[in-house]
Amino acid sequence: MSEFLMPSLGADMESAILMEWLVKEGDRVTNGQVIAEVETSKGVIEIEIFEDGIVEKLLVKEESECKVGEPLAIIASDEKKPLHVEEKHESKQPVVQETKEEQIVSEPPKPTALHVEQEARLKISPAARKRAGEMGVDLSKFDPKEGVVQLSKIEAASTTEQEEPTKIESKSDAHIEKNSGMRQAIAAAMSRSNAEIPHYYLSTSINMTPALKYLEELNKKRSIKDRILPVAILIRAVVLSLKEVPELNGFWQDNSHQISKEIHPGIAIALRKGGLITPALLNADIMTIDDTMNSLSDLITRTRGGKLRSSEMIAQTITITNLGDLGVESVYGVIYPPQLAIVGLGAIIDSPWAEGDSLCVRKVMRATLAGDHRATDGRTGGLFLDKLNSYLQNPKELL
Amino acid sequence: MDNTITYREAVREAIRKAMREDERVFLIGEDVGNYGGSYAVSRGLLDEFGRERIIDTPLSESAFTGAGIGAAMNGMRPIVEIMTVNFSLLALDQIINNAASMLHMSGGQFNVPLVIRMATGVGNQLGAQHSHSLEGWLSYIVGVKVLTPATVQDAYDMIGLALSDPDPVLVFENSLLYNSKGSLDTKSTPIPIGKALVHRPGKDITILTYGINLFKALEAAETLAKDGIDAEVIDLRSLRPLDDETIMKSVAKTHRVVIVDDGWKSGSISAEIMARINEQAFYELDAPMARVCTLEVPLPYAKHLEDAAIVQVDKIVDTTKKVMVQS
Numbered sequence: 001m002s003e004f005l006m007p008s009l010g011a012d013m014e015s016a017i018l019m020e021w022l023v024k025e026g027d028r029v030t031n032g033q034v035i036a037e038v039e040t041s042k043g044v045i046e047i048e049i050f051e052d053g054i055v056e057k058l059l060v061k062e063e064s065e066c067k068v069g070e071p072l073a074i075i076a077s078d079e080k081k082p083l084h085v086e087e088k089h090e091s092k093q094p095v096v097q098e099t100k101e102e103q104i105v106s107e108p109p110k111p112t113a114l115h116v117e118q119e120a121r122l123k124i125s126p127a128a129r130k131r132a133g134e135m136g137v138d139l140s141k142f143d144p145k146e147g148v149v150q151l152s153k154i155e156a157a158s159t160t161e162q163e164e165p166t167k168i169e170s171k172s173d174a175h176i177e178k179n180s181g182m183r184q185a186i187a188a189a190m191s192r193s194n195a196e197i198p199h200y201y202l203s204t205s206i207n208m209t210p211a212l213k214y215l216e217e218l219n220k221k222r223s224i225k226d227r228i229l230p231v232a233i234l235i236r237a238v239v240l241s242l243k244e245v246p247e248l249n250g251f252w253q254d255n256s257h258q259i260s261k262e263i264h265p266g267i268a269i270a271l272r273k274g275g276l277i278t279p280a281l282l283n284a285d286i287m288t289i290d291d292t293m294n295s296l297s298d299l300i301t302r303t304r305g306g307k308l309r310s311s312e313m314i315a316q317t318i319t320i321t322n323l324g325d326l327g328v329e330s331v332y333g334v335i336y337p338p339q340l341a342i343v344g345l346g347a348i349i350d351s352p353w354a355e356g357d358s359l360c361v362r363k364v365m366r367a368t369l370a371g372d373h374r375a376t377d378g379r380t381g382g383l384f385l386d387k388l389n390s391y392l393q394n395p396k397e398l399l
Numbered sequence: 400m401d402n403t404i405t406y407r408e409a410v411r412e413a414i415r416k417a418m419r420e421d422e423r424v425f426l427i428g429e430d431v432g433n434y435g436g437s438y439a440v441s442r443g444l445l446d447e448f449g450r451e452r453i454i455d456t457p458l459s460e461s462a463f464t465g466a467g468i469g470a471a472m473n474g475m476r477p478i479v480e481i482m483t484v485n486f487s488l489l490a491l492d493q494i495i496n497n498a499a500s501m502l503h504m505s506g507g508q509f510n511v512p513l514v515i516r517m518a519t520g521v522g523n524q525l526g527a528q529h530s531h532s533l534e535g536w537l538s539y540i541v542g543v544k545v546l547t548p549a550t551v552q553d554a555y556d557m558i559g560l561a562l563s564d565p566d567p568v569l570v571f572e573n574s575l576l577y578n579s580k581g582s583l584d585t586k587s588t589p590i591p592i593g594k595a596l597v598h599r600p601g602k603d604i605t606i607l608t609y610g611i612n613l614f615k616a617l618e619a620a621e622t623l624a625k626d627g628i629d630a631e632v633i634d635l636r637s638l639r640p641l642d643d644e645t646i647m648k649s650v651a652k653t654h655r656v657v658i659v660d661d662g663w664k665s666g667s668i669s670a671e672i673m674a675r676i677n678e679q680a681f682y683e684l685d686a687p688m689a690r691v692c693t694l695e696v697p698l699p700y701a702k703h704l705e706d707a708a709i710v711q712v713d714k715i716v717d718t719t720k721k722v723m724v725q726s
Contacts, residue, residue: 125685129682
């Protein structure tokens with residue numbers, strides 16, 4: 001038996017509203033199954049379960065707000081499995097396994113309970129509590145270990161939460177309210193990034209003519225539905241380059257450089273209502289170009305429809321942002337912590353291009369890289385841009 | 400008329416004025432006549448008003464307080480003087496069981512328009528039987544009003560206010576203030592009973608006090624100002640009724656409170672004030688409230704022990720600073 005907890009769908013998330021249960025009590029669930037939809041500041045996200053079992057109890061009603069880590073449901077372990085084991089092995093073994101299982105289950109809640117008890121007792125002066133209520137300052141962000149929360153702390157905190165008046169004014173307009181939540185999430189992440197991460201920036205101009213010509217040839221043979229867009233080959237090129245320069249793919253956490261084996265690029269997708277989400281294109285490293293294209297279309301559709309999955313919100317190992325559709329020539333990104341880098345892709349525009357001794361007109365795109373200087377140096381970034389350029393000059397390799 | 404006189408003279412002038420204006424007013428107590436009052440407040444009044452209106456009594460607090468109550472119930476306006484607050488305990492039966500209860504017990508038929516003046520205060524090496532501040536304790540009594548004039552102006556005004564009140568009023572004159580000087584405006588309109596006064600506006604912390612400690616608190620506030628702490632000093636003036644409105648308004652402004660009281664801590668008026676702030680302005684507090692009171696000992700005679708036991712300016716400064724850095 002175990003508890004299914006509200007997952008953290010981003011470093012800045014504190015709570016979310018459980019919108020809909022997609023399972024009932026008594027349902028069997030399997031690893032990876034979407035069992036609920038939650039609404040965060042980033043929109044509605046489907047959350048998955050990562051174990052097999054039976055939903056024993058749903059602890060939380062729909063449309064209620066839950067904190068990260070709050071138990072949402074109790075999942076009973078699948079009872080059929082031990083039975084199978086019993087048939088196959090000696091009768092003692094399952095008993096041992098069962099106690100092991102019990103141990104695993106019974107141990108973690110203890111520290112959790114202690115943890116909660118310590119955190120619950122925040123010392124706050126009555127005046128500070130009252131002011132926090134008036135100003136809408138969230139008290140959960142104060143660390144009880146840092147002493148008594150007094151007026152001065154609340155006033156300091158409220159200056160960073162100045163969205164409040166807008167929220168009140170625009171209560172009638174649900175979209176704006178949603179966006180202000182998202183704006184806050186982006187604001188928090190980007191402020192943290194700029195404060196913590198020493199960025200270095202690199203830029204290179206890439207001749208896109210070979211890749212686009214190749215794509216044109218490829219698409220000629222395909223139905224409109226199956227055609228591949230330039231963005232797919234760009235993502236593909238980034239992913240393949242990362243395979244060769246893996247130092248940029250992963251996280252800077254606990255003061256150490258952690259390289260991720262899987263490549264889950266976060267794709268910056270603008271929402272029609274405004275705002276921006278960067279869901280992960282999961283396992284992009286093991287996709288073909290067709291998979292990449294299909295997955296990307298699916299991801300964009302679901303992002304704009306507010307149907308993202310929890311894993312897509314937390315797994316990003318690097319971010320790709322493309323402002324080409326707006327004609328922007330170069331974009332210098334801000335790294336989403338704790339990632340190590342962000343790749344910026346500009347518009348593909350007709351430019352004068354020197355080839356050998358002659359000057360010609362080519363489709364040129366400027367690719368940029370912002371890297372975390374704690375983890376890597378400009379040379380690593382340079383290697384990556386060089387690989388990216390080289391893949392785009394040899395588009396066949398992208399398939 | 401605007402002049403500078405002593406607190407003692409202000410009380411005397413107020414009594415003289417009342418006796419000239421109203422024939423029903425008379426003064427009764429030990430040594431008020433020939434001796435001129437143990438603190439010389441009534442000196443000269445015997446010559447002006449005669450033995451029928453300035454009445455010397457034997458050592459009999461219960462008897463002459465009782466006589467005052469009877470006279471008041473019969474239409475007179477007596478001023479009873481009790482030498483020190485310690486001796487008022489001998490008259491406590493009359494004060495509580497008769498003066499304070501009569502209006503209620505008579506179904507509203509008999510008011511007791513009695514004024515009892517007494518000297519109070521700690522210090523000056525007077526020993527445990529002559530040096531206490533029991534006004535907080537007497538303000539426990541339902542049915543009386545308790546006034547604690549600190550300034551010359553209040554010493555003058557409060558006698559008149561007390562005499563015009565239809566119910567028993569206890570006026571506590573701090574014996575250490577009798578020689579203090581201040582300007583007196585006899586033409587100004589007195590601030591009514593039950594109203595506290597902000598003596599020094601401030602934004603960081605509220606110091607609530609009354610009587611002689613008003614001056615210690617003001618001195619402390621000046622010291623604190625040098626350290627950048629802007630203290631608001633409030634003279635409560637009346638311990639019963641307390642001016643909740645002024646207190647809570649100030650707490651809502653400064654969010655921090657220190658109470659300075661000559662009484663012992665346990666069960667004192669400072670305890671009552673804290674309880675009221677808790678009831679009415681809990682959510683305005685940004686730090687626990689604190690008190691500077693007399694140590695819980697019978698007042699010592701020895702100077703250094705006495706100084707250690709009673710409220711001092713540096714104790715107010717230290718306590719205020721502690722409340723300011725609470726976190």
